[in-house]
Amino acid sequence: MKYNIGLSIYLLTAIFQGCDKPQEKKEIMDKARDFHSYAIPSEARVKHLNWDVSVDFDNQTIAGTADWEIEKTPNAQAIHFDTRYLTIKRVTDQAGDDLDHTLAEDQGYMGSDLKISLKENTTRVIIEYATQAVAPALQWLNPTQTLGKNAPFLFTQSQAILARSWIPCQDSPGIRFTYNAQVKVPDGLMAVMSAENPREKMAGGKYVFNMPQPIPSYLMALAVGDFEFGEVGPRTAIYAEKGMLEKALWEFTDMENMLIAAEELYGPYAWDRYDLIVLPPSFPFGGMENPRITFATPTVVAGDRSLTSLVAHELAHSWSGNVVTNSNWNDFWLNEGFTVYFERRIMEALYGADYAEMLAALGFNDLKNQVDELGAESPDTHLQLNLKDRDPDEGMTDIAYEKGYFFLREIEGRVGREKFDQFLRNYFELYAFKPMDTEMFLEYLNKELGIPSTISAPSPNDWVFGPGIPMMEFKPSSERFARVRTQAEQFSLNGEVDETQAENWTTVEWLEFLHLIPDSLNADQINILDSKFELSQSGNSEIFFAWMKKLIRSEHDQCLDRLGKFLTSVGRRKFILPLFEELVAKEKYSEWALETYKIARSNYHSVTYNSVDALFEEKGLAIS
Numbered sequence: 161m162k163y164n165i166g167l168s169i170y171l172l173t174a175i176f177q178g179c180d181k182p183q184e185k186k187e188i189m190d191k192a193r194d195f196h197s198y199a200i201p202s203e204a205r206v207k208h209l210n211w212d213v214s215v216d217f218d219n220q221t222i223a224g225t226a227d228w229e230i231e232k233t234p235n236a237q238a239i240h241f242d243t244r245y246l247t248i249k250r251v252t253d254q255a256g257d258d259l260d261h262t263l264a265e266d267q268g269y270m271g272s273d274l275k276i277s278l279k280e281n282t283t284r285v286i287i288e289y290a291t292q293a294v295a296p297a298l299q300w301l302n303p304t305q306t307l308g309k310n311a312p313f314l315f316t317q318s319q320a321i322l323a324r325s326w327i328p329c330q331d332s333p334g335i336r337f338t339y340n341a342q343v344k345v346p347d348g349l350m351a352v353m354s355a356e357n358p359r360e361k362m363a364g365g366k367y368v369f370n371m372p373q374p375i376p377s378y379l380m381a382l383a384v385g386d387f388e389f390g391e392v393g394p395r396t397a398i399y400a401e402k403g404m405l406e407k408a409l410w411e412f413t414d415m416e417n418m419l420i421a422a423e424e425l426y427g428p429y430a431w432d433r434y435d436l437i438v439l440p441p442s443f444p445f446g447g448m449e450n451p452r453i454t455f456a457t458p459t460v461v462a463g464d465r466s467l468t469s470l471v472a473h474e475l476a477h478s479w480s481g482n483v484v485t486n487s488n489w490n491d492f493w494l495n496e497g498f499t500v501y502f503e504r505r506i507m508e509a510l511y512g513a514d515y516a517e518m519l520a521a522l523g524f525n526d527l528k529n530q531v532d533e534l535g536a537e538s539p540d541t542h543l544q545l546n547l548k549d550r551d552p553d554e555g556m557t558d559i560a561y562e563k564g565y566f567f568l569r570e571i572e573g574r575v576g577r578e579k580f581d582q583f584l585r586n587y588f589e590l591y592a593f594k595p596m597d598t599e600m601f602l603e604y605l606n607k608e609l610g611i612p613s614t615i616s617a618p619s620p621n622d623w624v625f626g627p628g629i630p631m632m633e634f635k636p637s638s639e640r641f642a643r644v645r646t647q648a649e650q651f652s653l654n655g656e657v658d659e660t661q662a663e664n665w666t667t668v669e670w671l672e673f674l675h676l677i678p679d680s681l682n683a684d685q686i687n688i689l690d691s692k693f694e695l696s697q698s699g700n701s702e703i704f705f706a707w708m709k710k711l712i713r714s715e716h717d718q719c720l721d722r723l724g725k726f727l728t729s730v731g732r733r734k735f736i737l738p739l740f741e742e743l744v745a746k747e748k749y750s751e752w753a754l755e756t757y758k759i760a761r762s763n764y765h766s767v768t769y770n771s772v773d774a775l776f777e778e779k780g781l782a783i784s
């Protein structure tokens with residue numbers, strides 16, 4: 161299915177970003193208006209933000225001014241901002257004169273349209289405002305919810321359209337701006353943003369930030385807490401709480417090498433530094449690719465460097481997503497599919513083709529599961545989605561990631577790696593700091609590699625606008641996984657595993673083994689794996705998660721103790737939601753699940769609890 165999305169978001173973008181070919185300008189002008197934003201950038205759009213705020217933990221609010229430099233057409237009467245749960249106190253222009261404004265009624269995930277009247281000579285709009293405690297982007301943690309237990313912690317998660325709940329902004333991925341910020345936090349705490357960052361705590365809690373590269377609002381990020389800086393390499397470092405810093409530095413020791421490998425693949429890194437902050441465990445995602453500083457879950461600090469593909473993933477976003485950005489959330493696959501492809505190429509460069517193939521094979525398992533879950537004919541299995549009138553969060557499935565990856569892999573297989581790498585290098589260079597959509601990509605693919613949308617094997621149209629998994633010529637294959645399969649078959653048949661093999665398995669091999677053995681195991685099978693390999697005690701979150709799912713399906717009650725601890729301490733949605741899904745699917749566990757959720761919920765970010773709330777509601781289980 162292909163659909164046209166109407167009006168012109170990119171008119172001004174194109175002019176301002178120096179798009180000089182009339183043909184290209186025309187094409188960009190015809191592109192859609194993002195229906196997840198109230199902004200009308202073709203009339204008036206933001207260019208630069210000067211953000212001056214205080215962070216108040218006692219009242220769980222951020223208050224201050226968002227001073228926006230804008231550009232507008234001569235006739236523009238108003239500029240529209242996205243807001244959600246913001247208290248707007250005053251709006252003035254560059255001369256300090258009041259500007260008329262109206263704040264529309266709240267429209268759920270879309271929030272409220274803030275319409276500000278413009279005068280002919282308006283060049284800046286200065287919005288004095290405060291956030292509310294319910295702001296879905298913000299997670300305020302008590303000291304007890306941190307590792308150190310002695311200072312509070314705040315972090316943001318803006319993607320997809322949550323930035324509007326902490327900054328009045330034009331919250332569309334196609335609109336970029338630069339920013340600087342003055343942020344006051346309680347004395348003794350550190351603050352970092354998706355910007356040039358400090359390396360130590362500032363006296364009086366006063367921080368100054370500068371972000372010289374233009375970014376879309378979903379990459380706005382702030383973290384405040386008692387954390388420290390530790391260098392990995394000349395351009396890479398880790399921020400983490402004291403008790404986590406050494407572990408994280410060891411775990412992510414390859415960060416600088418990943419950065420070098422990434423540049424060798426697809427060209428220079430555009431953001432100067434690549435740092436990473438390890439957040440408290442309630443962070444809802446594995447990682448968030450905030451420019452210059454990835455926000456990461458501590459659940460990838462496994463103690464054996466086995467889950468570091470997450471860093472490769474977030475680093476790869478520095479090209480796919482942060483430099484070439486999906487123009488709206490229907491084209492989310494352009495951010496994620498390219499990033500998974502790039503991530504696996506980094507992993508291959510560092511750890512060999514065999515390892516990367518195992519990661520790809522696990523990705524294929526995820527893709528099959530996701531398609532089964534959504535239904536093979538579901539439009540939500542298309543790469544290009546239709547999220548009109550839906551929360552874009554609904555589009556964040558494995559389809560964008562893994563179907564996107566396998567589509568690119570098919571193209572690579574067809575044209576050869578050398579040609580495909582050159583193609584990607586050109587793509588990242590040509591479209592740097594510009595929005596990209598599916599149609600533009602398909603056109604570029606045809607122009608550069610001679611792959612029209614309609615041909616067969618692979619047919620880009622089938623991949624992008626069609627359901628399920630198209631026929632694939634270049635499936636992953638791994639000899640190590642072939643040996644794991646033999647073990648899994650043997651175990652399924654007679655409950656035996658060759659210990660000398662299994663003891664040497666890496667995390668990915670364990671994950672494949674757990675994928676291949678039956679969903680429901682008998683007590684003997686559970687005991688064999690648990691007594692020999694202590695899976696229930698695993699400190700590796702991926703293995704623990706996969707194993708717990710088996711135990712729930714097997715109704716193995718002894719798992720509830722460990723599981724309860726996990727559910728009440730970790731907030732990563734990728735783990736939390738499926739575990740609750742498994743639990744409520746079993747009648748005997750649904751009451752326990754509900755009680756556990758009531759305790760755990762306050763420890764989750766809105767991204768996680770909104771999803772789990774929906775699950776319980778669907779099952780008719782009342783949370784309050």
Ligand SMILES: [Zn+2]
Nearest residue numbers: 473477496499
């Ligand atoms: Zn990603």
